[in-house]
Amino acid sequence: MTIATPLTHVSSPAAAPASAALELRGITKRFGGHTALEDFTLHVPRGSRTGIIGRSGAGKSTLVRLLSGLDTPDSGELHLGGENLLTLSPAQRRQRQARTGLVFQHFNLLAQRTALQNVALPLEFAGVPKVKREAQARDTLAQVGLSGFEDRYPAQLSGGQKQRVGIARALVTGPELLLADEATSALDPETSASILSLLTRIQQERDLTLIIVTHQMEVVRSATTHVAVLDHGRLVESGETGRVLANPQHATTRALLGAHQPLAELAPGETLQQLTLPALDAATLGRLAALGGRVVEAQPTVIGGRQQVLVWLGVPQHLSADRLLGQLQPQAEEVA
Ligand SMILES: Nc1ncnc2c1ncn2[C@@H]1O[C@H](COP(=O)(O)OP(=O)(O)OP(=O)(O)O)[C@@H](O)[C@H]1O
Numbered sequence: 001m002t003i004a005t006p007l008t009h010v011s012s013p014a015a016a017p018a019s020a021a022l023e024l025r026g027i028t029k030r031f032g033g034h035t036a037l038e039d040f041t042l043h044v045p046r047g048s049r050t051g052i053i054g055r056s057g058a059g060k061s062t063l064v065r066l067l068s069g070l071d072t073p074d075s076g077e078l079h080l081g082g083e084n085l086l087t088l089s090p091a092q093r094r095q096r097q098a099r100t101g102l103v104f105q106h107f108n109l110l111a112q113r114t115a116l117q118n119v120a121l122p123l124e125f126a127g128v129p130k131v132k133r134e135a136q137a138r139d140t141l142a143q144v145g146l147s148g149f150e151d152r153y154p155a156q157l158s159g160g161q162k163q164r165v166g167i168a169r170a171l172v173t174g175p176e177l178l179l180a181d182e183a184t185s186a187l188d189p190e191t192s193a194s195i196l197s198l199l200t201r202i203q204q205e206r207d208l209t210l211i212i213v214t215h216q217m218e219v220v221r222s223a224t225t226h227v228a229v230l231d232h233g234r235l236v237e238s239g240e241t242g243r244v245l246a247n248p249q250h251a252t253t254r255a256l257l258g259a260h261q262p263l264a265e266l267a268p269g270e271t272l273q274q275l276t277l278p279a280l281d282a283a284t285l286g287r288l289a290a291l292g293g294r295v296v297e298a299q300p301t302v303i304g305g306r307q308q309v310l311v312w313l314g315v316p317q318h319l320s321a322d323r324l325l326g327q328l329q330p331q332a333e334e335v336a
Pocket residue numbers: 031032034035036054055056057058059060061062063215
């Protein structure tokens with residue numbers, strides 16, 4: 001059983017420190033009494049494809065809003081290209097953050113504009129003359145495989161084609177950093193794979209830094225060089241993707257990998273449920289037994305600075321996760 005010590009850098013500690021495209025230091029963001037990000041520190045190497053993965057509620061969207069300048073942390077430092085953006089005036093900060101290209105889950109294309117006009121929009125905002133911006137938009141559409149689609153409206157494009165337009169729009173201003181927020185979550189697996197290979201090719205050809213925010217380990221596995229695992233607003237594990245996936249140290253990483261599912265231990269008629277509990281005490285075990293469930297495996301973990309127990313349960317097939325949670329309240333906090 002291992003309790004991971006959160007690493008603060010995605011580069012290997014043994015390696016010479018790579019220069020950072022982006023560095024977050026001790027970032028905390030609260031909403032009222034709720035802490036969405038806590039003392040979050042992350043070093044994103046220049047020229048890497050870094051995945052940031054976490055379950056629902058881990059803090060991914062909060063992080064994306066901070067990185068894209070839509071929100072400000074309560075404390076901490078956000079260095080882009082070696083400069084702490086949080087010490088700049090709002091206007092300077094907006095100007096610097098415009099160097100980050102954003103790719104969205106739901107494409108965010110303007111329905112009344114053609115593909116070409118959508119891609120040209122950031123250049124229009126930047127005051128680039130029409131002929132020049134349309135030529136640049138045409139070139140960028142060609143780079144994402146959409147030559148011939150310039151005059152189509154979003155409603156005339158497939159999901160994958162819309163996302164290609166979204167990527168072209170993010171690239172047209174020549175950003176140093178590309179931030180893809182769940183960019184393939186709305187797509188079928190085949191289209192998702194083609195968008196990930198496009199992002200990988202573009203990152204390599206343009207030598208930019210790509211950050212992929214996702215809840216899917218498959219995306220991390222297929223498209224990233226580095227990964228950071230976010231859980232309850234904290235960084236719990238990070239490093240080179242191959243190393244982390246080959247030897248995940250934290251229970252959350254293992255749960256996301258699905259690599260640590262003791263299916264072999266299940267009895268006929270049982271299904272596996274995974275819960276995080278504050279403690280595995282006699283009262284909880286009693287409630288479980290009354291429901292016909294049993295503990296298959298348990299391991300200690302630390303979530304949000306608190307000691308917890310990650311428990312795999314064999315439960316009767318008719319027992320839904322919701323009912324299980326309801327019966328174990330207040331002990332159970334979540335179903336993974
Ligand atoms: N504006 C807000 N006001 C209050 N709480 C918020 C706000 N935004 C986020 N939170 C809370 O902060 C935590 C992190 O939310 P966030 O949306 O960043 O998670 P996420 O990892 O993006 O989840 P998902 O994958 O479900 O979108 C959650 O507990 C959420 O309820």
